[in-house]
């Protein structure tokens with residue numbers, strides 16, 4: 274059994290039960306973690322609160338050195354981390370290698386950004402004064418992470434939180450805690466006691482006590498809309514700093530001028546990476562009416578050749594889904610759409626050859642419309658619904674006809690179409706001709722129901738810093754406008 278990490282020590286805490294971690298490709302248990310309790314959450318809060326007193330005084334340079342040391346250790350344990358991530362999360366090794374690169378580089382990026390500046394000096398009202406804007410850590414940050422990118426989404430929170438001088442409590446997903454525990458054991462053990470803590474368990478049992486606790490001023494969460502709404506409603510009376518990265522229903526528009534083979538590959542990558550379990554997975558595809566059948570044929574031909582299998586198999590393109598309930602959801606969306614008239618061109622079922630594991634065939638469908646759940650709700654699986662549009666203006670309207678606003682993709686060589694798209698689509702990231710490529714310096718996050726938080730870039734650091742204005746007068750003399758009013762030269 275792997276353990277919690279509280280105040281610099283691995284501990285079983287107060288758990289009397291454990292949670293099994295399942296390999297989604299085989300449905301076998303890999304290992305287990307303690308089922309944490311409120312008591313464990315409180316112990317971690319206590320440790321993080323105590324550690325904050327000295328951590329906030331550690332120089333930015335010293336913090337940066339520790340973060341660089343962490344990334345150095347990560348590189349030494351690369352293969353072990355990637356393998357465990359593949360076993361517990363499921364996606365193919367190349368995708369986990371990419372996740373690993375994000376982990377390392379995010380630490381290096383924020384190590385440097387954290388020592389770059391901590392505010393600014395303003396022109397003061399009088400020469401004898403100094404006015405400063407100071408950026409300060411909040412204190413204890415709860416980092417609540419989902420299962421689809423356990424290390425990348427952790428790094429996007431952990432690295433800026435530490436660089437800004439906060440202490441943290443990590444709540445990994447109960448589905449994928451192992452790679453995070455390994456990371457702490459091998460790569461983060463040199464941070465002072467209590468600066469980094471980890472509590473395993475279910476959200477309601479260990480994360481909600483953090484959300485409700487007065488000594489945890491920041492809740493940084495990535496996960497589903499429903500959980501984000503619950504956290505927001507619990508935290509609202511306490512006016513906490515909420516950092517919410519929620520779901521998506523990203524659209525991909527293929528313009529009339531695009532090449533069908535290129536479109537098929539770009540769309541498949543955008544929709545099927547991590548078996549469609551990316552918050553920015555393409556979940557709605559809009560094709561021009563004039564070339565609809567040409568594009569559709571190319572997409573189906575390409576998707577049919579992709580191979581499903583365990584993430585550790587070198588020939589695997591698409592791994593299993595994370596669990597039975599996630600596969601059930603895609604199946605439901607496909608079934609609902611078919612009942613309302615949609616046509617499945619390929620996929621739409623579990624693969625016959627793989628009798629174990631939560632696999633689902635990549636599914637291309639036509640005859641879909643915006644009244645169907647598959648075009649409105651987050652599917653979070655390998656589904657590619659294709660819908661036709663008459664004009665580019667109509668395509669942009671379709672993209673915006675959605676409650677979410679995380680990302681949106683376009684394939685075109687036409688700059689005018691690209692300009693309209695990048696300006697008029699309501700989404701936090703716009704990808705033109707290169708779907709789902711992020712940049713450390715570029716803020717990532719959503720609009721509308723996708724939540725307004727931003728990770729990466731300077732914006733990602735700001736999420737973990739409070740702003741304070743300091744007004745300082747050097748002259749120790751009364752001001753003419755101070756009391757009493759009546760005697761002031763009247």
Ligand code: NAD
Pocket residue numbers: 417418419420421422426444445446447474475476477480481484495496497498500501503504518519520521551552553651653679718719723
């Ligand atoms: P989830 O909301 O079920 O769980 C996320 C985390 O929250 C887990 O650690 C879970 O234990 C915890 N949690 C559950 N109930 C809680 C509660 N009541 N209080 C506090 N914490 C609680 O999400 P998931 O199924 O793990 O992840 C998939 C979702 O994440 C999808 O909706 C996806 O779109 C979203 N996601 C968003 C982004 C983004 O950046 N916007 C990135 C990746 C995933």
